[in-house]
Amino acid sequence: MTPQPRPLPPARPLEVRPGAGGAVRAAGLPSAAGAWRHSLRFRLALTYSALALLMIMLVSASVVALLLSRMDQQFNARLNERADTLAEAFTGTGQGLGKTAGGPTSYTMLVKDGTVIYASPILREFDRSPFPFGEQSRVNIQDTTVRAVKRQAGDFGTLWVGLPEDDLIAARESALSALLVALVFTPLLLLLVGWWVGQRSLSGLERAATLADRIDPTHSLETLPLPVREDEVHRLLSALNRLLVRIEAGQAREKQLLGQIVHELGAPLTVLRASLARAGERTGDAEVMRAALVADELTFTTQDLMQLARGQLEIKLAWHYIPATTLRDRLDRLVPGTTFSGNWTVGILCDPDRLTQALRNLLANARRAAGPEGTVTLDLKDTPESLTFTVRDSGPGLPTELGERIFDPFVSGSGSSGLGLSVSRQIAAMHGGSLRGANHPQGGAQFVLTLPNAALTDEDEAF
Template sequence: MKLPAWMHSLRFRLALMYTLLALALVTLVGAVMTVQLLRDLDGQFQARLDERADRLAEGFNSPSAGLGQTQAAPSGSYSMLVDGKGRVIYATPGLRDYEKAPFPFPGLREVRLDEVPYKVATRPLKKGGFIWVALSEDVLIQARQSAIRVLTLAVIGAPLLTLLLAWLAGRRALRGLGQAAQLAGRINPSTSVAALPLPRRQDEVYELLNAINLLLLRIETQQSREKQLLGQIVHELGAPLTVLRASLTQATSRGGPAATDPDVRRAALVADELTFTTQDLMQLARGQVEMKLAYHYIPARQLRERLDRLVPDTEFTGDWSVFVLCDPDRLTQALRNLLANGRRAAGKEGRVELCLEETPEAVRFVARDTGGGLPAELGERIFDPFVSGSGSSGLGLSVSRQIARLHGGELTGGNWRAEGGELGGAEFMLNLPGLEIGDDAEGDFGAEPVEPRQTLTGQAPTGQTSTGQISTGQISALIRATGPKQGG
């Protein structure tokens, strides 16, 4: 049975703990007080009964008192006079049927008369025999019932009232902690480590939030060091890789044995792989906030040509005659990472496919391979840096999703299945927002043309991604500036 979420809260657990403590305390104190009260009532009742019996016995035993000197019997009281032979010689009204008869209650301390319980006491007489006195227990029984009702009400009502008050008090006392938890939940260490606001009272909540702020400060310091280290690594690798790629390109362009040497071709592929890895590291070091996009309105076949050179033997399906508004370098990097992962998973004999689909709302790139598919246990963690299911560096998917979001789109992944239901391999869908040119901004078409390499979005605000939204006039200018030159 799954419990509601509020039952797992600290506020409820504290209120429940206080309620259980109140229940135990009220039960213990109430039980002790009730027992003591009932004992006192029994003692008072017995003292009253003994006093009644002593006065009646004194009246009969004292020659100067006489029968006429005895006090009137109180309500709920009976008495009988028994001689030495055990016969009742006198009884108060209500017990006259026992007169001139043997005493009916020998040795009993409690009797029932007319279904009412009575306590009895006897006192010996000087002339023989004894006097018998009975006093009704109605008042005592009522007192006992009242005490038990009060105890029951206290045991039930006090914990419920404690639970309600503790819940309200805990809600007020922990309100700052709840707000801090919401703020902490919105913190993204990759983009922002802003300190949490501290409450005025320096209580346990203050200490917890202060400890979180110190932790965030250490995270920010560590991230800064990591970014500096990554930047230095990329800088140190960039120059040698550039020289290496240029040398390999010259070696293959001169012709001769080097142009067909498989070792040279393999070295060129390794150099390309290292170059893209350094680009991914640089993207990771810069982060999403520092990245700028240079939008171009280009034919999709240009992306296909670049990707075909970078990841050979890729099958391109769909409609590649459309135009795409994007940063070509960044989008190529994102798609290349998807295809490289697919080729790595599918192997040389496997198949890697990239399909382009366009709708008025979106442009979708679907990358598929015939490899073993994504590990189910990784889930969304497959997009985290340095998490990989195929033995790669684990940067490609993280950078690709970052680039997609900077374009205002999204990258999702999963496994596709063939028509027969068997697992087909991994599938990634990179969606970019489509271009919807409406009639509400017709005046914008007179805007100044935009240079082909002008950055339109600038830096994304902290904690947000660039949406890639451009005015109608800017889109028109891009179409005029880039469309005809690209053969579109």
Template structure:
């Protein structure tokens, strides 16, 4: 089974990362909250400052008016008005200037230009005015400059805008860091889960110390993995029992048909013998699937390539053999025969009775390569590497042969790849490491007895 690439070599893109999405949502919410709170506080602050300014203006206007209403504090009439200062003016009932401070630069007797205005500029300075009755003198008009209030309002507004501009970047960095810390256990568990090979074992994931949502998720995944492992164990046990029950009668049937083929030339009997061989190899594939890849063993032998060719020619008649078959092979003969037989049977099935199936053997100092080509329609491009998964087939077979063949190639330290040949048809390439013998004495002994000398039973594939 093809294992997915680990997350260390194929990290999730930042724009698809849960950590980034959480940081982005955190940033947007923080910006909105800070904006609303800032606008509210700024509004209250400016209203308070405006109220204080208006109260100071009213107090000043009331104080000035009181001085004109009772200049000597005795309530007598006909007294001269007290001196005025600042932005102050006395306006009669007809709206003319009776008296004015020097800052206003107004002439006595002329119409008062700010009679109906509460906010206006004087010489570029923003002003706010208030009026109070001044008894027999008319109306007191008092103004105060608003430049300090305007500057405070502008400064507060700039501070709020600056906060709204800096907050998203700062919150995004903080949110990314917090999300990284909070999801560290989940990311580590994802890396470990990505390395789990169901064909070998279903290991549980380590749980974080904090019993939070991540702990609950990983605990649920562990329970699921335990159930999957139990189901796989039951399936393998059932499959092994079925194969065992089929193996005995198939062995007897195959032996009977083989003897019958030797006694008669009936083509129907020969065809039945080939079907028995097909069923026997299918049960072997099923047994291999039931045992699992870890339980596969190889018994190494040094054999002539011609011996392997003869076995394959009997198992898959009509195969064309090309290349140099006069050398020696270091392999498990039974396993390698099974792997190549599966490839040739699939090729024959795809090419049809009249098609061509070719097995080419080539050898280099470091590798031995078997190439199986057929004249069929080729492999479906949508399958890709899935062609080697169990029960996935592009030729109408059980879908087990290619999976078992790749496992056998891996146990020999080799590889099995699939593709389409340039001239059409499917092409499977099984590559094994070349034989590396020890000293010259071992080479001489093996050369004298090539077929009977085992290199080692159950040795590792590498």
């Protein structure tokens, strides 16, 4: 039996983050549903809305101020023109008094020596009375705001002429109300428009992120398709493609180097392992037998490294339907001192070498954790749907701080190479199963490897 190389573990999505030396590392991407407030699209829309609102406020306030100023100037011009016309009528021929003063709604009074000697019909209450307004330029008459000016009317006295401001005030209030409504609804409108514009403008970047998220370095590092328009998104994707090419080249060199190292170590270790095994059988020397076990450990480590170097896509399973007892006998020879329990009378559809390698790694780790005096058990349970191998030891248990990282390559909580658990999980996945690890409530570590049950039916057996 010659165990074969193992596949690489599934990689997390590539995420390029700035750091020392421009390092590239794998990391989980945040959920889009919960990160809308952190999205570039939202920030651009918010920034666009704030800047646009500020500009609209400044422009609108300036336009409204200019409009109100022009309206005020036109009102004053109209008032002065009216006063000049009436003053000219008085200082001219003296004719037209009462005609040029306007109709019944005209605000006109002639004042001499502080007494009103003439008032238009709407101001009849002030006729022949002391002038009530003094130097006021804006007065309230019968709930109407009136702006007034004075003109000398020759020997007749001082002409007081007023003009109602109701229309001007109404226009000013309308302009301010329109400005207030615009400032209330414009931000929401701008935010919606900015979100829509940002969505269209950044659609290429979003597609690029989706494509980059699908990159799986364990399978391939295919370059991303470039957009037709050579904009910032095109430049970003081009840079990512160049990075992917460099990563793929680096991985190829690493795999080649690792494969060469494993190949150079494999042959001498095989010879050493066989020689020590024969010497141990011949002499019964405990030291020689211990050295043979170390050679076995190194041989399995090189096989794990070879599987890591070749990758999962290059591994092909050789399916066989074998009795479970055959698998148990292999494991008993590889990891002496293991206690087997459960139902070992069933058949297993698997790659015998791969499954032996996976379970051997679990048992070797358990023996290392339990120590020479500890216990290691392997229990097999079968159901119509699955076969469950449970490896349990009496050791100190798994380091809680590692969690699922215990299955990552080169992560170890027991001083080993850190490849065994990663290899075992990959082999389980290649068989359509799974591998989970946890601490048993009664102490020690427990690993559960589950495979689909492919037990032969009566019809299959007859065939």
